[in-house]
Amino acid sequence: MTTDFLAVRGIRKSFGPVEVLHGVDLNLAAGTITALLGENGAGKSTFVRILAGDHRPDDGTITVDGKASSFHSVSDAREAGIRLIAQEIADAPTLTVAENIVLGAWPTRGGLLDRRAMLRMAQEALNLLGAELPLTAKVANLRLGERQIIEIARATIGASKCIIFDEATAALSDVEARKLFQLIRRLAERGAAVLYITHRLDEVFALADRVCVLRDGRVSLDRPTPEINQEQVIEAMVGRAVAHARHSLPAPQSTAEPALEAERLGSDAFSDISFTLRPGEILGMYGKVGSGVQELSASLVGARQFDSGRLLVDGKPKHFRHPAEAIAASIGHLPADRATEGLLRTMSLAENLSAPSWSRLARHGMLSRERLSSAYSRWHRELRVKADPSGNQRITELSGGNQQKVLLGRWLEAGSRILVLTEPTRGVDVGARQEIYRVLAELAAKGHAIIIATSDYEDINAVASRALILVRGQMIAEIPHDRISTESLTEAAGGGVHA
CATH class of the missing domain: 3.40.50.300 (P-loop containing nucleotide triphosphate hydrolases)
Structure with missing residues (x-):
């Protein structure tokens, strides 16, 4: 007792x-x-x-x-x-x-x-x-x-x-x-x-x-x-029932030209990684800590370097030396640690969301509060950010899920067609997860090409068109949409606490 x-x-x-x-x-x-x-x-x-x-x-x-x-x-x-x-x-x-x-x-x-x-x-x-x-x-x-x-x-x-x-x-x-x-x-x-x-x-x-x-x-x-x-x-x-059904995703057009292609990419954290990403597709990259998933996603956006292989964007070879080069190629990136790598912690929601677009929004080298607020308002309602609609609130005052929505809006405002999202729901509650999944499904339906690099099988279950499984830097399986499940993911990744 x-x-x-x-x-x-x-x-x-x-x-x-x-x-x-x-x-x-x-x-x-x-x-x-x-x-x-x-x-x-x-x-x-x-x-x-x-x-x-x-x-x-x-x-x-x-x-x-x-x-x-x-x-x-x-x-x-x-x-x-x-x-x-x-x-x-x-x-x-x-x-x-x-x-x-x-x-x-x-x-x-x-x-x-x-x-x-x-x-x-x-x-x-x-x-x-x-x-x-x-x-x-x-x-x-x-x-x-x-x-x-x-x-x-x-x-x-x-x-x-x-x-x-x-x-x-x-x-x-x-x-x-x-x-x-x-x-x-x-x-x-x-x-x-x-x-x-x-x-x-x-x-x-x-x-x-x-x-x-x-x-x-x-x-x-x-x-x-x-x-x-x-x-x-x-x-x-x-405070209400939340549906956990998988989001319906349109099949990417097999005849569409690939937005992103990896040919035998290798580094000290992964080797011989090849895949193709097409518009309208959400490609899941699933693996636990030490699998190489985070390092691979960072290499796709220039935050980390790959040593061998080839990366193509819209059919053209690219080797980004810095994330700014990836941004210029219409690639947006959510890092694994939004607190230290994503947020501009002392700045407002409007400043955070529009950060990659400052040069476009500026007039004569000056940024006005009105232009920043206008950029923020374009995405505040669509992404359902629970915050001050003016965008003047400091971003650190928001919950993790709403911070993540603002960072996602950052790349939509910048016009990024390819999104590489690393651990997009880490530290995000149940309700906000469903909101993020909804947004990603809608973006895919509009033709965005999306990669979710994650150690969370729920992300893959919810929205992935197909899943690539990495174990110790090797791609050991590809699971099609109709076979994605908690069991298939954990079995392919070697089993785990969630199996």
Whole structure:
């Protein structure tokens, strides 16, 4: 029988005049895994930061192990046994594995670091998780999944009783995700209360004992996982039923000249890649971390160089040395990491959307706010961007899905006929995913040639005309439209956590 380690009642939080949380209740039982879901803007991040001591609630109570608690800082929450493992790894790359694991809890002897005790503590933390890592290796040389293990191991030092995982598998391979799931289950088996935040519904049903959904700052669903299905969770998130049928795509004209052709492209990340992309087609390139999919998509737009083979655009050989050359050839690109590679974070929506078109929009070398706003308004309604229609709002104020729509509008305003979209729905909620899929299907119907390079099988399932599968830099299969499914994708890619 489980008991509640953490009980939250009536939590409210406002920022200025806007109330973000409207009386949230949640119980986290020791020895269980609770999934927390919600669309971007539902209040998940604010709620979790309150639990982690980073924000203070305006009203409500937090009870830890039966005692009323008030956190004034992250340190207070950690002393109470609550630890947040964020999506962004917060380690010290120049230090060793052991030094990172004991970071903040250094064992000392005579005022100096006790290295023998440090190694013992680090090894015990790894043993607790059933994980193996070289204690003296520099963290900078490790894979992301291994660095995440270090974060978890650090959380076990000091007897953390509640561990919060925020989008833990966003950038992990299937193998690393399976290992992470094993670690999380082991933590729960040892009595920890786990709160697992994700956009991935398959992870919820594979891992969680209970599901809690936030919508508009309120709890819209809180039930044991066996009692609900995926459709109920989605409806609780978006407030309505969302159709997940595959989008109907017009077949690309086999007689149309190819928009893009790759002939035996090779680099240090992939080799012997050949394909043809025609107008009206959405070509899916599917592969997990390390497959070469991201590197291949970057090479198609000049963000990375290929070493061998040939790329043709409209039948003419091209070798882009810089993304600007690809843009000039009517190719638009969504990078995998929109935050660091796509967004102009200090600029407005209008400035972001029109960025590649500034020279065309300028008059006598000057850009006017009116011209920028006019360019933005052309796509605001068509892409259904949920934001200020004037385009004056800063782009960082938008949810991930709406940011992605603005970046897509960037290339539509620039007149790009070929779109190379890398991880187009990463960090995007269920409702926004469906909106992006709708837009892509409509663009294909208008004759755009589109590539989706992704590790997310849902993207391929939803809109791909056909799918190319990459494993360790090799194209090992091509799946036609009528055979695309979760099973066929994961089987071709070698299986995985979502199979």
